Amino acid sequence: MASKRDGKAASFVRLASDIWAFQTTAVLAAALELDVFSAIGSGKRTSVEIASATNSQVRGMERLLDTLTSLKYLKKTHNRYGLEPIAATFLVRESPMYMEGASQVIRGMTMLWSTLADAVKAGASLAGPVSEDQARAFFPILVKQIFPMNYTASQSAIRKMPKARLSRIQRILDIGGGAAAWSIPFAENLRKARATLIDYPEMTAIAREYAARFKVGDRFDFLEGNFFEIDWGSEQFDLAILGHIVHGEGVERAKQLMRRACIALKPGGILLIADFIPNENRTGPALALMFGLNMFVATPEGGVYTMGEYRAWLKEAGFKRVTTVAANAPSPLILAHK
Known part of the structure; x- marks a missing residue:
């Protein structure tokens, strides 16, 4: 039966x-x-x-x-x-x-996910902390693979943002920008805007290549190194971007990034956050929760966070208002207004 x-x-x-x-x-x-x-x-x-x-x-x-x-x-x-x-x-x-490098990323993820049961029993990733050298070897592969997803999400977000709001964006800070997938569409649409991308030299070389490919390379500047160790300045930028950065950092480091972004923004500036966002009860969407599990098996502290958590952290960081914009992305994009 x-x-x-x-x-x-x-x-x-x-x-x-x-x-x-x-x-x-x-x-x-x-x-x-x-x-x-x-x-x-x-x-x-x-x-x-x-x-x-x-x-x-x-x-x-x-x-x-x-x-x-x-x-x-x-x-x-x-x-x-x-x-x-x-x-x-x-x-x-x-x-x-x-999606360059996709097969290599898939092989790596397959190996990591094979440790899931043991990681659940242990309560932590079995992969151990990622060294800076490992990160600098892996991320050049990853940022090329995820470029199309992030580029199309950024494009769709720009189409949803009020034109009056967009017209005020002249200085952009792309934090851990990788291949510049999030900032290139803003540079394409805002001809007077200039972007500063912070990342390791291995990634800024890729960002230069992609920015040139999309004919906006002359409006990009680069700060090379670990974005936690580089000074971002104070009240210099109209838009700051954390494009799929928060999920890899853990709660305290994520909150630190939000505080620093708020300091770097001019009054009235916006922080754009793109990530996988589960609902408040963490019962869906499945893709967001799957990605959270991916962070669990791959990193010591990474994870995915609810809108309630983001709102609380952003308010604590000094932002006055938090909104979302629907985009061609796994989750809505977060806009935190200073």
Whole structure:
């Protein structure tokens, strides 16, 4: 007899889908590692052509291509394959929005998540503290991979912000800015604005590359080093950005960043915070809670925080008002007004 909950029969199909969900990740990781999407983007259309271009055997490639078609990353007409828009935009190497390094990040995350049960038993990450050298090796890979997600989120936020408010932004501070995914769209839309990006030299080199690619490189300045150790100045900026920084720092260091951002902003300035935000009861959204679990297995103190927590910390930091703006992002973006 099927077990029941709330009057509904339990479904094994949902359980199987969840248990086997890793297979979708593995399919995409393999396709990216083999550069399948770029091969198709360059004009290879049949499984024979794509296998040859990726130094693969046709038998395996056919199965991979058909599975990618079922997942809506490819389209198939008779024996010829084409790219769906999502693949053409984000998964082809020649695209300016290419998710470079995704397969490497996936491999690392897979290894970390395999320690989840042991980490839960221990109550802490088994990975140990990340050294500065490790961070400087890892983050250049990560910031390229997440550039498209953050760039499109920043673009959508700008479209939602009042034009009068945007017109007052002339100086931008991008804290731990990585590839400048958050500040580049502001520079593109605000021709008189100038951005200062703070990060390690390994990341500022990437930010210079991306800013030049989007033709705003002449309006970027760079402060190189650990952003906790660099002086940000006082009342110099109209907009400060913490783009997916807070979740990696732990509560006390996150609060410190908010206090310093408030000091660096001019009166009337805005701090933009992008992150994964669960609801107040921490019962959803699933993506935010999954990311919080990712921080648990990957870092000593990282996590995700509710809007109630953010509001309290931002008020404590000196901000007068906190609002949110819906964006093409996992969670709404936070705007804290000084």
